[in-house]
Amino acid sequence: MIQLYGLRMSNYYSLVKALLIEKQVDFEEIKAPPTQKDDNLLRTPMGKMPSIGVDGAYMSESLAIASYLDRVQPEPPLLPADPFLAGKVVELVCHLKLDIELVARRCLSEALFGGQVSDETKESTKAEVAKGMAALDRIFVGGPYAAGEQLSLADFYTFYTFGLSGIIMKKMFDEDILAGHEKIQHVMAVMAEHPSVQRVEAEQNSK
Ligand SMILES: N[C@@H](CCC(=O)N[C@@H](CS)C(=O)NCC(=O)O)C(=O)O
Known part of the structure; x- marks a missing residue:
């Protein structure tokens, strides 16, 4: 189960959430506003949203998350095979x-x-x-x-x-x-x- 951190008002959070749904990956949403607090900076080094948690490790940046999702769940593909x-x-x-x-x-x-x-x-x-x-x-x-x-x-x-x-x-x-x-x-x-x-x-x- 992937944790999705952030707030629903964010366009980047919404984008990553749509990708998780698209890929039919199990996820839970955890409210986490953008802050400079240590726990948030551990997940997302600039304090921005969204970030994801995978088995206790974290990743930020929507493009990085999209790249990860496309590898763990190739279907439907987000990038052409060519x-x-x-x-x-x-x-x-x-x-x-x-x-x-x-x-x-x-x-x-x-x-x-x-x-x-x-x-x-x-x-x-x-x-x-x-x-x-x-x-x-x-x-x-x-x-x-x-x-x-x-x-x-x-x-x-x-x-x-x-x-x-x-x-x-x-x-x-x-x-x-x-x-x-x-x-x-x-x-x-x-x-x-x-x-x-x-x-x-x-x-x-x-x-
Ligand atoms: N490059 C980041 C941008 C994320 C971003 O700009 N998030 C905004 C909300 S949509 C944010 O957290 N802003 C608060 C801040 O900049 O401190 C991504 O692609 O995930």
Whole structure:
């Protein structure tokens, strides 16, 4: 049995939870807010969520956890069997995480938690997210999934990246981040109906 630590409000926690469900791996959820307390830092060295526990050992970082899950439970696969195509899926994931989510997140405190970010931060966020979206457009395949014909890890990252980034960009700049990005919109619609994602969303709203 795997322990999943974190809070249901977190997009990365939700992503990992969806992957655990997708893989039909037994897991239990343990509430653990992001803190710098020793017990949390033992599980997740930056104090972030989510993290998992496996037989008394811990792992953080959603991409590392996804990689682990894909090896212990290969079906259904999160990455294509072809090594190059698998690398292309991870490439998409990297750009989603680093050039969209992590950038939009700079404005999270003001968008969702009543904080305030500087005008400089707002300007750089807007410009860098636009650059990230242009980059993503160059490699996002679609038809119907993020990396092509097969569902992959990139679809889960697409859903949970834009779930949060879309809200932040709308609140901060009244901008529809997906306007004109039909292939990404389609993946969002497909993933919103995907059973593992639906369960995560239903359980998030139930508490
Ligand atoms: N790179 C990490 C990001 C995790 C992350 O940003 N978690 C957020 C919640 S969604 C968090 O714990 N934030 C609190 C903090 O930064 O201290 C991953 O992929 O798992």
